Amino acid sequence: MSKKLALISLLAAFILGLAACGNQSSQGVPTPVINADTLVYAVPDTNKIPHDPYGDMVRYGRDLVFNTAKYIGPDGSVGKYLGNKMNCSNCHLDGGTRPYGLNYFTTHARYPQYRGREDRILSLGERINKCIERPHNGTPMPLDAKEIIAIECYISWVGTNTVVGQHINGDESLEINYPDRPADITRGAEVYSQHCQSCHGVNGEGQWTPDGSTYLYPPLWGLKSYQKGSSPHRIIKAARFIKANMPDKIAHWTKPTLTDDQCVDVAGFINDDRIHPRPEKKDSKANPDYPNIKFKAIDYGIGPFVDTFSEMQHKFGPYKPIIEYHKAHHLPILF
Ligand code: HEC
Ligand code: HEC
Numbered sequence: 001m002s003k004k005l006a007l008i009s010l011l012a013a014f015i016l017g018l019a020a021c022g023n024q025s026s027q028g029v030p031t032p033v034i035n036a037d038t039l040v041y042a043v044p045d046t047n048k049i050p051h052d053p054y055g056d057m058v059r060y061g062r063d064l065v066f067n068t069a070k071y072i073g074p075d076g077s078v079g080k081y082l083g084n085k086m087n088c089s090n091c092h093l094d095g096g097t098r099p100y101g102l103n104y105f106t107t108h109a110r111y112p113q114y115r116g117r118e119d120r121i122l123s124l125g126e127r128i129n130k131c132i133e134r135p136h137n138g139t140p141m142p143l144d145a146k147e148i149i150a151i152e153c154y155i156s157w158v159g160t161n162t163v164v165g166q167h168i169n170g171d172e173s174l175e176i177n178y179p180d181r182p183a184d185i186t187r188g189a190e191v192y193s194q195h196c197q198s199c200h201g202v203n204g205e206g207q208w209t210p211d212g213s214t215y216l217y218p219p220l221w222g223l224k225s226y227q228k229g230s231s232p233h234r235i236i237k238a239a240r241f242i243k244a245n246m247p248d249k250i251a252h253w254t255k256p257t258l259t260d261d262q263c264v265d266v267a268g269f270i271n272d273d274r275i276h277p278r279p280e281k282k283d284s285k286a287n288p289d290y291p292n293i294k295f296k297a298i299d300y301g302i303g304p305f306v307d308t309f310s311e312m313q314h315k316f317g318p319y320k321p322i323i324e325y326h327k328a329h330h331l332p333i334l335f
Helices: 003-019 053-066 068-072 124-133 146-158 185-195 235-245 260-270 311-316 320-328
Strands: 113-115 120-122 215-217
Touching: 053 068, 053 146, 113 124, 120 124, 124 146, 185 260, 235 260, 311 320
Parallel strands: none
Antiparallel strands: 113 120
């Protein structure tokens, strides 16, 4: 190649590099290192978030995920969208970067996606709004709001090392062996007072930070907690999260503190609507969850169902007979 030609192709490569958008930006992109044997996903390094317009939005999105209430909470500086003062990172642990902690490793790669609860395809921005509406008991933001786009950028950045369609261990929640009986609420209450109450409070109310702007320990029930019908309100979802992550800083996905039965029992206790109030979806009558019952999550406790099991059994278990029935009838098994 002549010197001139070489220079032109170098220039072209440079311009192409500049034009590349999203997480393909030339700066700060780690080489994908995903080793199926080592279990864990290589979370990109925050120090390497590029210093360009995309990187600035990634940093803002990360800040929003950790300090959600400050920006878009009931007293938010940007707008009042959330109905409570929880932060995304209270559930999406370590800002959605913890294995088995409701992380965002493959999220960006899996959206747009069909969601049974809404019975339609949701974009990533719409899915973010669903968490603003349900666990945060709030009002959706405009999809072109800077905050929604920033959170999308952050989620795409967390997924930098994801290969689309590739399974990543730790992306889902930890497996659990379901007991052959319903969740035992009395035993769940005992587990709660022994392992959870010191942080989350006698009445599940959590504990405020000294200035009351958000939580040191987020609430688990009550009107300031997540809504009925939101994902953590379902016992299987909650139990699998608790197994890998609670009590906080004690349990670890490699070494859970509670047994599987205890996880199901305490998740049942927390999410028992007969004893613990929580906010309701505003239009739940006119606009029920899972309008196509074939795609209803099996631990959602409100009928009608495609199968023959009661609301009580769907909510509290035992779940194995429901799973077996769905298998035998070639019905989806969704959690
Ligand atoms: C009270 C707990 C809680 C809070 C707070 C919360 N989420 Fe979620 N979020 C969940 C659960 C549970 C799921 C369901 C995960 C699943 O389907 O396995 C979820 C799912 C999601 C998903 C889809 C993930 C995927 O990979 O399919 C996104 C995106 C998301 N949340 C974003 C947010 C954002 C942004 C915030 C803050 C504005 C937030 N969430 C606050 C519990 C929460
Ligand atoms: C040492 C204090 C501590 C203990 C004990 C503890 N948690 Fe937590 N829990 C936390 C903190 C802190 C968070 C938020 C994590 C974050 O923001 O990084 C949290 C988050 C949660 C969440 C998701 C957020 C929400 O409010 O819905 C659930 C569910 C939960 N804990 C359940 C439990 C259960 C069940 C137990 C007992 C088995 C338990 N926790 C024990 C401190 C604790």
